[in-house]
Amino acid sequence: EDPVGTGAVEDGYDYSKGDFVEHACRYCGIHNPACVARCNVPSCRKWFCNSRGNTSGSHIVNHLVRAKHKEVCLHKDSPLGETILECYNCGCRNVFLLGFISAKAENVVVLLCREPCLSVNALKDMNWDLSQWCPLIDDRCFLSWLVKVPSEQEQLRARQISAQQINKVEELWKTNPDASLEDLEKPGVDDEPQPVVLKYEDAYQYQNVFAPLIKLEADYDKMMKESQSKDNVTVRWDIGLNKKRVAYFVFPKEDNELRLVPGDELRLRYPGDSSHPTWQSVGHVIKLTAQEEVALELRASQGVPTELNVGFSVDFVWKSTSFDRMQGAMKTFAVDETSVSGYIYHHLLGHEVEHQIIRNTLPRRFGAPGLPELNASQVLAVKSVLQKPVSLIQGPPGTGKTVTSAAIVYHMAKQGQGQVLVCAPSNVAVDQLAEKISSTGLKVVRLCAKSREAVSSPVEHLTLHYQVRHLDTSEKSELHKLQQLKDEQGELSSSDEKKYKALKRATEREILQSADVICCTCVGAGDPRLSNFRFRQVLIDESTQATEPECLIPLVLGVKQVVLVGDHCQLGPVIMCKKAARAGLAQSLFERLVILGVKPFRLQVQYRMHPCLSEFPSNCFYEGTLQNGVTVNERQSSGIDFPWPVPNRPMFFYVQMGQEEISASGTSYLNRTEAANVEKIVTTFLRSGVVPSQIGVITPYEGQRAYIVNYMARNGSLRQQLYKEIEVASVDSFQGREKDYIILSCVRSNEHQGIGFLNDPRRLNVALTRARYGIVILGNPKVLSKQPLWNSLLTHYKEHECLVEGPLNNLKQSMVQFQKPKKIYN
Amino acid sequence: NVEVRQKVMNVDPKEQEDFDRELKALLQESLESRKSEARSRLPLNMMVPMNVLEGSKDSRATESESGEETVDEEGGNAGGSSKVRVKVLMKKGHKQQTRQMLIPADSSIVQSTKQQEAAELEE
Ligand SMILES: [Zn+2]
Ligand SMILES: [Zn+2]
Ligand SMILES: [Zn+2]
Numbered sequence: 001e002d003p004v005g006t007g008a009v010e011d012g013y014d015y016s017k018g019d020f021v022e023h024a025c026r027y028c029g030i031h032n033p034a035c036v037a038r039c040n041v042p043s044c045r046k047w048f049c050n051s052r053g054n055t056s057g058s059h060i061v062n063h064l065v066r067a068k069h070k071e072v073c074l075h076k077d078s079p080l081g082e083t084i085l086e087c088y089n090c091g092c093r094n095v096f097l098l099g100f101i102s103a104k105a106e107n108v109v110v111l112l113c114r115e116p117c118l119s120v121n122a123l124k125d126m127n128w129d130l131s132q133w134c135p136l137i138d139d140r141c142f143l144s145w146l147v148k149v150p151s152e153q154e155q156l157r158a159r160q161i162s163a164q165q166i167n168k169v170e171e172l173w174k175t176n177p178d179a180s181l182e183d184l185e186k187p188g189v190d191d192e193p194q195p196v197v198l199k200y201e202d203a204y205q206y207q208n209v210f211a212p213l214i215k216l217e218a219d220y221d222k223m224m225k226e227s228q229s230k231d232n233v234t235v236r237w238d239i240g241l242n243k244k245r246v247a248y249f250v251f252p253k254e255d256n257e258l259r260l261v262p263g264d265e266l267r268l269r270y271p272g273d274s275s276h277p278t279w280q281s282v283g284h285v286i287k288l289t290a291q292e293e294v295a296l297e298l299r300a301s302q303g304v305p306t307e308l309n310v311g312f313s314v315d316f317v318w319k320s321t322s323f324d325r326m327q328g329a330m331k332t333f334a335v336d337e338t339s340v341s342g343y344i345y346h347h348l349l350g351h352e353v354e355h356q357i358i359r360n361t362l363p364r365r366f367g368a369p370g371l372p373e374l375n376a377s378q379v380l381a382v383k384s385v386l387q388k389p390v391s392l393i394q395g396p397p398g399t400g401k402t403v404t405s406a407a408i409v410y411h412m413a414k415q416g417q418g419q420v421l422v423c424a425p426s427n428v429a430v431d432q433l434a435e436k437i438s439s440t441g442l443k444v445v446r447l448c449a450k451s452r453e454a455v456s457s458p459v460e461h462l463t464l465h466y467q468v469r470h471l472d473t474s475e476k477s478e479l480h481k482l483q484q485l486k487d488e489q490g491e492l493s494s495s496d497e498k499k500y501k502a503l504k505r506a507t508e509r510e511i512l513q514s515a516d517v518i519c520c521t522c523v524g525a526g527d528p529r530l531s532n533f534r535f536r537q538v539l540i541d542e543s544t545q546a547t548e549p550e551c552l553i554p555l556v557l558g559v560k561q562v563v564l565v566g567d568h569c570q571l572g573p574v575i576m577c578k579k580a581a582r583a584g585l586a587q588s589l590f591e592r593l594v595i596l597g598v599k600p601f602r603l604q605v606q607y608r609m610h611p612c613l614s615e616f617p618s619n620c621f622y623e624g625t626l627q628n629g630v631t632v633n634e635r636q637s638s639g640i641d642f643p644w645p646v647p648n649r650p651m652f653f654y655v656q657m658g659q660e661e662i663s664a665s666g667t668s669y670l671n672r673t674e675a676a677n678v679e680k681i682v683t684t685f686l687r688s689g690v691v692p693s694q695i696g697v698i699t700p701y702e703g704q705r706a707y708i709v710n711y712m713a714r715n716g717s718l719r720q721q722l723y724k725e726i727e728v729a730s731v732d733s734f735q736g737r738e739k740d741y742i743i744l745s746c747v748r749s750n751e752h753q754g755i756g757f758l759n760d761p762r763r764l765n766v767a768l769t770r771a772r773y774g775i776v777i778l779g780n781p782k783v784l785s786k787q788p789l790w791n792s793l794l795t796h797y798k799e800h801e802c803l804v805e806g807p808l809n810n811l812k813q814s815m816v817q818f819q820k821p822k823k824i825y826n
Numbered sequence: 827n828v829e830v831r832q833k834v835m836n837v838d839p840k841e842q843e844d845f846d847r848e849l850k851a852l853l854q855e856s857l858e859s860r861k862s863e864a865r866s867r868l869p870l871n872m873m874v875p876m877n878v879l880e881g882s883k884d885s886r887a888t889e890s891e892s893g894e895e896t897v898d899e900e901g902g903n904a905g906g907s908s909k910v911r912v913k914v915l916m917k918k919g920h921k922q923q924t925r926q927m928l929i930p931a932d933s934s935i936v937q938s939t940k941q942q943e944a945a946e947l948e949e
Contacts, residue, residue, distance in 0.1 A: 056842040057849070065849050070856065079927045080914060088915060096856045100935050102912070108924070109935060110915045115860040134935045140849065145929045163841040273919065662851040707858070 057140030196584030199350030325526030398608025650774030668703030746779030
């Protein structure tokens, strides 16, 4: 018998050719249909067998666990036929939750999920025996009567794969889903990429180093996003103001690595049934509601199955745009000698260059109209920047770097060197800066990506797409007429569409040309609509959160004077691909220039934190140079009756001994005791007169973030709505933001392992500098004190009698012993 | 037949520990993610459809034939332990259907049914 036609040998299967059979186990090659199952994740769809080989779990279970995939389909020639395993009652396909139950009377079995179906009381009254639920995955294997374990013979003839090889190939599949085990042996796969260096011979060498790193990151990003497909999505329909269809649905983010953001492109699909045809359309995310619902504006206007609500599927549509633009910028940097000035070219590559001064007549005063008065260090910053072709401005938390940047841009624009380009890696930062600059009276245009035009923006009136629509021209203008027609009908005839596009392009160009300042994200600077523009002066805010190639995009448009604003003592760019991060892609241009000896100009007066709160960060991260621009009185929370252990010192470290647990993807953590105490603290704040919008809960771990949100929703003793309004976020996502009161949950608490994320001093800096009025830190001093920086933080709190334990209404100083710090952090 | 020496199962304890940790994490996370789901909104579609189950003469039983064949053929492999024929109830789209399978008599799901039956007889 040769069920798959591979050319039979004696015992029925030709194992050596196993890899050529579609349903062969991707680890070992076994392809007996009764013994294999297919991973049902759309981007994966690989087959695996149910034998253990040399590993602790069977191959299929191994794959599901290592890849965090959770759905499985059986082979068409298996006893159950081609079947996606799912809960008979609710359709849940997570095999880790599924198990069989049998009917009390008949010889009938059925798959049922453990949560919630198994615990639904109503089921107990029916004819099912719920007490004997037996899991689908037992002893790290699928039930062998459902997916057979290959015979001893079959196993011995199969490829012998080790656990290490499995881990490696799973890692490889994340970037190259078609890779085979043989690829593991090929040179290059396991090689670490060439790391970044401080100095480069020329822009070609620069490109040779960075291009592969960007490629790695792009491949990883693509893999990550395309594996996020979801089935069984329930949709509700709406119509936007622009008459476009908007679909609302929950896109569960089980894997904590991917966060949808407005502007992302998704594909919504309906697989079709007896009375509805197959349908699909792509659309852009226009917002995320507070209930974590996604609003997707569809491109299709006709044929949308709005009469249906269930059974939809959603895929992520990955775009290479941002990575392409980085690669493009590096190429331009190398081949086009007018892309940046000679001085900047050599400076960026780390070459020794003769000091240069820009001879400009300096303004009489360095402030700008519409902005708050500048302090001494801000004035000095503006002054020094205006005279230098390359400058770095370091803005510690709350030191007014947006105002300083706006003042710099104002004076640059007044120098008559042409338009100024202002960028930042994030849309939020660009919006903030655009608003500030616009308040000086300069003509600002905020250029948004086409995919974000439907996303609401606090500076809508400054955006290019808004200005195009509201250009103050006569009602009869052709563009307006066509626009109206398009809005009403949804589309135009092809000749009208052509005319419309040409007119729109011309208008966009006109508006852009008449601006003093153009603001966009770094990636946005690569927008084709700017391709014919040249910018001699460029300011990049938050530049320490951008990768070098990202920073390069706005620079290669002819820059002669560049200002990089940021803070290398706070968190850098997020790099998802570990290999690329290890090779140094996470180091920003700002940071490299600092290491090369460029001294950043530091803003020194902070206007955010209560002086008690700024003391430790100032000493620890900024050599004690941070001065307070706010007084204790200005940060006194009058009328708030909160049990601070030391009155007038609104901070404490709340000693927690609860255990950490692994959560989410197996790479994240949570801590139940801390979560419970976070809720108590939040409740106490609320009772004492603080409103939800004043409170921020931050934690380094996504697992804990999700857990706290859930915990407060279920266990909060005050009105539900109050807890819903409280922002619970990761430390990283809170960079650049502030709240009156911050509660920091550290999570990590174990005897032997490390403290992971908390090890990064920059993350600690960010966490400690978000609060204006008060901060509460929850953590385990025994564990944290092993790390020198945490040790000194704990010592600081102890010395001020702010290291406490016990119930909130009766906090007592803690006598917990610290451990000796292990090594000095470099 | 070729004689091959018995394979020695050699699982690295560290690997096993690592694997178990990840497996546990997945389980725990899966449970957590579902616990928040509102139980009240849960549909109940668990009535045992008697018409689908009744008699193998029923026309629907033909659907299960291909499945049966595979089972019977493979039946010899498992070392002679006796098997019980069960019907697995599934939904294809919104249609209920069953597939027959042979399950080893000593598997826990069968055991539990037997105990149940025995208990009911005693009553
Ligand atoms: Zn998979
Ligand atoms: Zn296998
Ligand atoms: Zn269920």
